Amino acid sequence: MGRRREADPMSTTMDTESTYSGYSHYSGHSKKAHRQGSRDRHKSPRSKDGSRSEKSVTIQTPPAEPLLGNDTSRTEEGQDDNWGETTTAITGTSEHSISQEDIARISKDLEDSVGLDCKRYLGLTVAAVLGLLVFLTPIAFILLPQILWRDDLEPCGTVCEGLFISVAFKLLILLIGTWALFFRQPKADIPRVFVFRALLLVLIFLFVFSYWLFYGVRILDSKDTNYQGIVQYAVSLVDALLFIHYLAIVLLELRQLQPMFTVKVVRSTDGESRYYSLGHLSIQRAALVVLENYYRDFPVYNPALLTASKSRAAKHMAGLKVYNVDGPGNNASGQSRAMIAAAARRRDSSHNELYYEEADHERRVKKRRARLVVAVEEAFTHIKRLQAEEQQKAPGEMMDSREAAQAIFPSMARALQKYLRTTRQQQYHSMESILQHLSFCITNNMTPKAFLERYLSPGPTLQYDRDRWFSKQWTLVSEEAVTSGLQDGIVFVLKCLDFSLVANVKKIPFIKLSEEFIDPKSHKFVLRLQSETSV
Amino acid sequence: MSYVPGQPVTAVVQRIEIHKLRQGDNLILGFSIGGGIDQDPTQNPFSEDKTDKGIYVTRVTEGGPAEIAGLQIGDKIMQVNGWDMTMVTHDQARKRLTKRNEEVVRLLVTRQSLQKAVQQTMMS
Numbered sequence: 130m131g132r133r134r135e136a137d138p139m140s141t142t143m144d145t146e147s148t149y150s151g152y153s154h155y156s157g158h159s160k161k162a163h164r165q166g167s168r169d170r171h172k173s174p175r176s177k178d179g180s181r182s183e184k185s186v187t188i189q190t191p192p193a194e195p196l197l198g199n200d201t202s203r204t205e206e207g208q209d210d211n212w213g214e215t216t217t218a219i220t221g222t223s224e225h226s227i228s229q230e231d232i233a234r235i236s237k238d239l240e241d242s243v244g245l246d247c248k249r250y251l252g253l254t255v256a257a258v259l260g261l262l263v264f265l266t267p268i269a270f271i272l273l274p275q276i277l278w279r280d281d282l283e284p285c286g287t288v289c290e291g292l293f294i295s296v297a298f299k300l301l302i303l304l305i306g307t308w309a310l311f312f313r314q315p316k317a318d319i320p321r322v323f324v325f326r327a328l329l330l331v332l333i334f335l336f337v338f339s340y341w342l343f344y345g346v347r348i349l350d351s352k353d354t355n356y357q358g359i360v361q362y363a364v365s366l367v368d369a370l371l372f373i374h375y376l377a378i379v380l381l382e383l384r385q386l387q388p389m390f391t392v393k394v395v396r397s398t399d400g401e402s403r404y405y406s407l408g409h410l411s412i413q414r415a416a417l418v419v420l421e422n423y424y425r426d427f428p429v430y431n432p433a434l435l436t437a438s439k440s441r442a443a444k445h446m447a448g449l450k451v452y453n454v455d456g457p458g459n460n461a462s463g464q465s466r467a468m469i470a471a472a473a474r475r476r477d478s479s480h481n482e483l484y485y486e487e488a489d490h491e492r493r494v495k496k497r498r499a500r501l502v503v504a505v506e507e508a509f510t511h512i513k514r515l516q517a518e519e520q521q522k523a524p525g526e527m528m529d530s531r532e533a534a535q536a537i538f539p540s541m542a543r544a545l546q547k548y549l550r551t552t553r554q555q556q557y558h559s560m561e562s563i564l565q566h567l568s569f570c571i572t573n574n575m576t577p578k579a580f581l582e583r584y585l586s587p588g589p590t591l592q593y594d595r596d597r598w599f600s601k602q603w604t605l606v607s608e609e610a611v612t613s614g615l616q617d618g619i620v621f622v623l624k625c626l627d628f629s630l631v632a633n634v635k636k637i638p639f640i641k642l643s644e645e646f647i648d649p650k651s652h653k654f655v656l657r658l659q660s661e662t663s664v
Numbered sequence: 665m666s667y668v669p670g671q672p673v674t675a676v677v678q679r680i681e682i683h684k685l686r687q688g689d690n691l692i693l694g695f696s697i698g699g700g701i702d703q704d705p706t707q708n709p710f711s712e713d714k715t716d717k718g719i720y721v722t723r724v725t726e727g728g729p730a731e732i733a734g735l736q737i738g739d740k741i742m743q744v745n746g747w748d749m750t751m752v753t754h755d756q757a758r759k760r761l762t763k764r765n766e767e768v769v770r771l772l773v774t775r776q777s778l779q780k781a782v783q784q785t786m787m788s
Contacts, residue, residue: 657704660754661722663696664761 249318259330260307263337263370267296270344270363274356277349282356289357292364299367306374310382317420319413320605321612325380333373340366385410390615391635394419398435398628401427406637412621413611419632420603420623428587430599430628433553445479446472490551497548498585504544505577508537512571534568549584557593558584600625673750675774676782677742682733682769693761693769694728695721695735700754710738712776718742719749719757721773739773746770 271293274282348359385408392415395402403426407415449471451464512533520527528536545563549555570580583592590598605611607621617636622629684691699708701717710720721739724731741749744760752760761769 657707658702659698659704659707661696661698662754662758663723663725664693664758 249315252322256330259334263333264300264304266337266340267300267363267367270366271296271360273349274359278352281352281354283354285356289360292360296360296364296367299371303367303370303374310378317417319417321413324411324612329377329380336369336373384408389637391637392419393633393635394423395631396427396628397631398430403427407615409614411612411614412607412609412619413605415615416605416621416623419630423630424591425589427589429557429590429593431553431587432599432627441479441483445477494551497551501544501548502577502581504541505581508541509577511537514574530568530572533571534564538564538567545584554584554587557597562594599627602626675742676778677772677774678778680733680735680771680773682729682735682771684767684769685729691764691767692728693730694725695730696723697741697757697761698722700757701751702753719752735773736775739775741771741773743772744769
């Protein structure tokens with residue numbers, strides 16, 4: 130089979146040679162190119178979507194009409210996309226256009242600022258109003274009779290006044306408990322309402338409403354004179370509120386503490402995986418837990434490390450072209466299957482390349498790392514901390530930690546920069562951040578190794594500047610409703626713009642533990658021999 | 665050659681008569697034994713069944729009386745001069761083979777190839 134490199138209309142690599150060869154095969158294959166060109170027009174929007182976060186080049190095959198002047202060209206002039214475009218290359222980012230990523234980001238920002246804040250604040254205000262109402266209700270129960278029909282009331286004896294004290298203290302305990310449990314900064318925006326919280330609010334509302342109803346009908350209307358009874362009624366309300374508070378603790382906090390499920394979280398771009406233990410949570414809360422741990426446990430997402438495998442795969446498939454010998458059938462799936470089979474059977478040495486490339490890269494990284502470590506160690510020897518007495522003696526040369534950092538930085542800057550370039554981390558560390566870290570280490574008496582710990586291996590996302598995170602807006606994708614509880618086998622995906630985290634839930638198995646008693650005196654041993662005697 | 669408790673042991677055996685050689689003050693037979701009911705049967709390289717605690721021939725010295733008589737390495741010794749060797753300790757086996765007043769020992773030994781030879785002749 131010859132190795133003619135014709136323009137492959139579906140390729141998304143920067144295959145610049147193919148444009149010229151496409152032109153040269155123009156006249157001979159006009160009809161075929163025309164058909165392929167029209168197919169391309171419908172499929173090109175999709176191919177643009179497919180290459181979201183890589184800067185890729187989409188090349189459209191030249192349509193036959195403009196050069197040959199067919200009749201069909203006039204009917205298709207209505208379509209603006211490709212008219213008159215022959216071999217135009219559409220790049221991911223250019224001076225005057227916005228890339229797909231930016232458009233997606235802008236639309237998401239618009240969504241954020243308007244809709245979701247309202248929802249969050251609405252929930253908070255409802256809860257706050259209800260809480261205030263509930264807190265003031267017992268006080269109102271006690272005070273209203275005094276205000277409205279003071280003269281008819283029976284005098285309040287010792288028992289009654291004792292009840293005042295108990296109401297006061299119970300309200301104080303309730304207040305402290307509510308403050309401890311509920312007055313917290315909301316740390317996340319979740320898509321659906323918290324089922325348990327909503328249930329509790331409804332329960333409290335119904336409860337207080339029914340108490341007010343009873344109070345209104347039986348006490349206010351009839352102007353009951355038994356003040357002690359009224360005060361006891363208020364005390365019973367406070368007791369019941371304390372019990373509801375207990376219920377809230379159990380439902381919201383205690384129930385999910387016992388681990389029941391293990392979640393395996395895998396990052397889609399590079400396969401980093403972690404396991405977490407969770408209790409009985411709803412899917413959205415489980416997603417929150419996963420995300421909180423993601424920022425701490427997963428090494429930061431570095432798009433610079435991902436480009437190698439795709440180019441390798443493209444090189445492997447390049448140069449294969451399907452020729453249809455049996456007739457004009459356009460069997461696309463058959464063609465692609467044939468291509469896959471041919472590529473699999475093909476004997477190429479891309480594995481060899483990968484092996485040597487990786488070995489080479491590792492060697493280079495190790496060399497640069499050795500140079501870096503030596504440079505930093507040497508730089509740190511130039512600085513000495515001044516003790517308090519010595520500080521009076523030599524006032525002239527004293528520097529604070531920032532100046533000391535600036536003084537020793539140039540000697541290690543080059544080695545550090547080369548190392549960061551080799552491990553593709555250079556965009557995560559600006560010179561200012563390095564200087565800050567250096568002065569921080571000097572202040573805290575850290576060794577060169579402690580200073581270097583941040584640069585030698587990629588740390589978790591929290592360690593870096595917020596602008597470099599690539600992952601601030603998350604979407605939860607799940608087949609089950611997000612407020613339903615976790616079950617064995619549930620899979621949900623947390624998507625952000627550049628990558629996604631796939632979470633797989635498994636139940637912790639039921640463990641049967643039994644006991645066995647071994648008497649310490651029963652540990653006895655014999656020698657096992659195999660002796661050989663000659664006779 | 666496997667031992668089923670309660671059943672008599674059946675095996676195809678070969679009679680080997682060894683005339684002891686006098687070497688100074690000792691009478692030697694020219695082979696080494698291993699095994700016994702007080703030993704670890706799993707370390708026996710010659711036995712087919714690793715729970716077999718019988719006495720096995722582990723070495724045969726070249727040119728010695730045992731080799732001349734036809735004893736081979738890996739043979740299991742079933743009887744010595746009429747005394748059973750399938751259920752003895754290692755020391756008892758040694759004693760039975762090295763009695764000072766006997767100049768000839770008559771052994772009954774068995775090995776795998778004997779069993780196979782008999783089976784082949786029976787089938788053909």
